[in-house]
Amino acid sequence: MEVLSMNVRKLFALLRREGKTFALVTAGTVVMCAGIVAFTLPYRFPDVGVTGLAVLSNYLWGISPSWIIGAANGLLFLWAWRGLSPRFVGWSAYSVALTTAALELLKLFPYPHLSEPLLAAVLGGVVKGLGIGLVFLAGASTGGTDIIVVTLRKRFGIDVGLYSFYINAVILFLSAFVIGLENALYGLLSMYAVGVVMDGVLKSFDRRKQVFVITAEMEEVRRFVTEDLHKGVTLLHGTGGYTGQERTVLMSFMTQRQTVELKRFLASLDPRAFMAVGDASEVVGQGFKPWKKDD
Structure with missing residues (x-):
């Protein structure tokens, strides 16, 4: 029972x-x-x-x-x-x-x-x-x-x-x-x-998404985002608060559909990866909304 x-x-x-x-x-x-x-x-x-x-x-x-x-x-x-x-x-x-x-x-x-x-x-x-x-x-x-x-x-x-x-x-x-x-x-x-x-x-149904990824397969993920999703990335250097280990953190902005594709890729590549996704109310710059003179 x-x-x-x-x-x-x-x-x-x-x-x-x-x-x-x-x-x-x-x-x-x-x-x-x-x-x-x-x-x-x-x-x-x-x-x-x-x-x-x-x-x-x-x-x-x-x-x-x-x-x-x-x-x-x-x-x-x-x-x-x-x-x-x-x-x-x-x-x-x-x-x-x-x-x-x-x-x-x-x-x-x-x-x-x-x-x-x-x-x-x-x-x-x-x-x-x-x-x-x-x-x-x-x-x-x-x-x-x-x-x-x-x-x-x-x-x-x-x-x-x-x-x-x-x-x-x-x-x-x-x-x-x-x-x-x-x-x-x-x-x-x-x-x-x-x-x-x-x-x-x-x-x-979406605004642009801000994505953070921590993974042991960072080079593969970086290649996937830049070459397959055609999005730019920024690699940040961080330190784990619990372990004290230095880790590379990937940050990128993308659409909801691309976020789903990245999730699928990570799930198959590195099930232990960490991914955080948040809404970005506005993203201005190359590849997104262009700058205007009055911005």
């Missing part, structure tokens, strides 16, 4: 701690799926990543995208889970599982048909960007190429952004042969809208 009570308390503590994450991942995934069902599939627009391959399979052979997304991501998680943090894997897997269910359920609802494909492309991008932004805000991902590029970076030090671009470019190129050049261009516009809205969601 005592063991059961302890487990119940742990469960409630977990729900309190991860309740916001659950809400964001659930809402974001459902909204993203609504964008796919209401705008991408009816107008035969392309998509990127695993979703892009799933959509392409639907256009070619009539296979439900949910089956491709579920199967492909399942294989990716089996391949990559050892190199990723359990929390990231858990929430990303939940998002993928919810995606497979939501895509099937949302097909049962009617959606208005727009006569103008351009408007449909933009609206689809806005809806999907909102959904993906909420998932990223929670520190999770929607699976697919996110899993591939994060794993490649951790295992082989490969440039994440560059390989993600190559993968998506190939998928778009193949899509043009199936749906035609005009629809492919509409899809490209829709994906641009996804990026703009996604960044807007992340920025609207």
Whole structure:
């Protein structure tokens, strides 16, 4: 009985701690799926990543995208889970599982048909960007190429952004042969809208973050922040108040999304690292808000 009570308390503590994450991942995934069902599939627009391959399979052979997304991501998680943090894997897997269910359920609802494909492309991008932004805000991902590029970076030090671009470019190129050049261009516009809205969601929920990191792997962390996140760092020299040992402290300013990426990196690189994150009400200077003459 005592063991059961302890487990119940742990469960409630977990729900309190991860309740916001659950809400964001659930809402974001459902909204993203609504964008796919209401705008991408009816107008035969392309998509990127695993979703892009799933959509392409639907256009070619009539296979439900949910089956491709579920199967492909399942294989990716089996391949990559050892190199990723359990929390990231858990929430990303939940998002993928919810995606497979939501895509099937949302097909049962009617959606208005727009006569103008351009408007449909933009609206689809806005809806999907909102959904993906909420998932990223929670520190999770929607699976697919996110899993591939994060794993490649951790295992082989490969440039994440560059390989993600190559993968998506190939998928778009193949899509043009199936749906035609005009629809492919509409899809490209829709994906641009996804990026703009996604960044807007992340920025609207955060101010710039001030980050302090203490780790035994300082050179690796410094390289990650400067080369992968493209943020400047300042290395401070400190002394531990308890141990008296001299330690290097990394300080940097970054966005909420970059903070999440840094957390994932630290969790896999050095679980004993110390990281403190605080809100910076205003950051002025190179890489952030520019100086004005009246500042």
